[in-house]
Amino acid sequence: MNRHEGALPVGFDEPVFAEPWQAEAFAMTVALHDKGLFSWSEWADALSAEVKKPGAASDGHDYYEHWLAALESLLSAKGVAGKSDVDALAAAWERAAHATPHGKPILLENDPGPTAGRIRTA
Known part of the structure; x- marks a missing residue:
């Protein structure tokens, strides 16, 4: 047995995701694929298009921003949610987060904003 056999690759013990979002x-993408919203080929094409856009970081630190943009693009292309829908929901979650006391779960119902109660999430 050599000294590397059974050892984890370099960086393997580091977190896969830098942030919970x-x-x-990632989980939303897998779930939407599993529900048949898009094929992996469609996903690969959408993600590739985002990563190849001008301004992408050469070190890849913005990879998940591209991931999210690709997901939003597919949601729009499939007629599930347009950019304005996604932006409105994101803003509602942001307002709900600011209105939620520290240590309490963030719920969309906590959104005190102008669209409170009008955004459908299911």
């Missing part, structure tokens, strides 16, 4: 975006 990255894991959530």
